[in-house]
Amino acid sequence: MRAAAGLLCLLAAFHARADNVTDGPNVLLGGGVERMPAWMGSSEHRNQAVPYIQAELPWHVTLSTLDGLTVDLIHGQQWHGGLYGNYLWGRDHDELGAPLAGVVDSLAPRLNGGGYLEYQATVQLNLGATLSHDTQGAGAYLNVYADYDLPALGYIEHSLQLQWQGMNGPAMRRFFGVTPGQAAKLGVVPWSPGAGSQQVSLEYDAYIPTSVHTGFALAVNYTRLLGAAADSPLVRSFGTPNQLTTTLAFVYRL
Numbered sequence: 478m479r480a481a482a483g484l485l486c487l488l489a490a491f492h493a494r495a496d497n498v499t500d501g502p503n504v505l506l507g508g509g510v511e512r513m514p515a516w517m518g519s520s521e522h523r524n525q526a527v528p529y530i531q532a533e534l535p536w537h538v539t540l541s542t543l544d545g546l547t548v549d550l551i552h553g554q555q556w557h558g559g560l561y562g563n564y565l566w567g568r569d570h571d572e573l574g575a576p577l578a579g580v581v582d583s584l585a586p587r588l589n590g591g592g593y594l595e596y597q598a599t600v601q602l603n604l605g606a607t608l609s610h611d612t613q614g615a616g617a618y619l620n621v622y623a624d625y626d627l628p629a630l631g632y633i634e635h636s637l638q639l640q641w642q643g644m645n646g647p648a649m650r651r652f653f654g655v656t657p658g659q660a661a662k663l664g665v666v667p668w669s670p671g672a673g674s675q676q677v678s679l680e681y682d683a684y685i686p687t688s689v690h691t692g693f694a695l696a697v698n699y700t701r702l703l704g705a706a707a708d709s710p711l712v713r714s715f716g717t718p719n720q721l722t723t724t725l726a727f728v729y730r731l
Contacts, residue, residue, distance in 0.1 A: 505531040507694070509726025516568035517652050518702060518712035518720070523572060529694060529726040547593060558594040561607050565589060577715060580662045584651065588612045601626040616648030635683040644706075645672045653709035665714050670705030676720075677701055689730075696724040 507529040515521040532540045537549035537559070545563030567584035591609030598604055603624040610617045622640040629635075644652075655668040678700040686692035701707075702718035712718055 503533045504731040505529065505728045506731065507726045507728030509694070509724060511722065511724040513722040514716075514720050515572045515574065516716075518706065518709065518716040518718070519572075520715075520717040521574060522721075527724065527726070529728050531728075551594075555597045556595070557597075559592065560590070561593040561609060562588065562590040563607075563609065565611075576663065577711070580659050581655075581711065587614060587616070589616070589618065611648075614647070614651070615645075616651055617645040618648060619643045632686050633683055635681065638678075638680045638682070640678045640680070641674070642676050642678075643673060644675045646670070649673070649675065649705060653706050653711060655710050660710065663710070663714070665710035668705075668709050668711075670709065673705055674703040675706045676703055684728075691727070691729050694724075694726045694728050696722075698722040 509527060509529060510524055511527045512522050512524050515523045528542055530540055530542045534540065537552050539547045539549070541547075545561060547562075548560040549557050550559035551557055565587045567586045569583050570578045573581055573583065589609040589611050591607065593605060593607040595603055595605030605622055605624075607620045608618070620640060620642045622638055624636060624638045626634075626636045649670040649672065653668065653670055655663070655665060657667045660667040678698055680696060680698040683695045684692055685695065698721070700720040700722070702712060702720065706712065707718040
């Protein structure tokens with residue numbers, strides 16, 4: 478989930494598909510570097526090594542460092558849907574930095590699970606939504622997205638994704654809330670947001686092959702925080718609602 482910079486790697490423009498559910502796995506593996514906000518809403522960035530996995534496995538199972546784990550239970554020509562799981566980044570003491578470190582809570586990474594539904598409107602355009610809930614916590618997340626495959630530039634495959642995300646109250650307060658005690662130490666007003674829109678994002682993904690089995694995957698994601706997330710004192714006083722994440726990875730197709 479991009480709102481929490483919670484994905485292990487924000488790239489996926491090249492998708493391998495197995496022809497039959499009983500075929501062997503079709504897998505891309507690699508690694509690279511991601512430059513991402515230090516915490517959700519931060520104006521500072523951090524660089525970190527990230528893995529790349531895009532695996533289409535037998536029996537309609539997909540494992541992706543962008544899209545998480547999906548188990549396709551509805552596998553029609555246009556409609557797809559089933560189980561969904563993903564991983565959310567948190568924030569630690571060092572990432573918060575001064576003056577937030579030691580005042581604002583650090584957040585451990587979390588797994589969330591739920592379901593997804595996707596409709597292939599055209600060969601190039603997919604529309605979909607995911608609804609998930611923390612496996613250890615009360616946060617719930619709704620993502621609505623549109624993926625569009627752009628015309629190839631020679632051997633370069635590339636695409637755009639537009640995504641809106643909303644959170645329930647516990648998730649919003651986890652990432653953007655400020656308790657009265659914290660507010661007094663930081664010199665801001667307390668903030669206890671409820672459910673609502675949290676962000677909208679636009680991402681460009683490209684796969685640049687270097688051989689039959691190797692290539693570079695690039696992703697550039699711009700996110701704008703919305704509503705109570707953008708109005709949080711953490712964002713207004715110590716960060717920015719404009720979030721930029723870039724990723725470059727070298728991948729190998731098995």
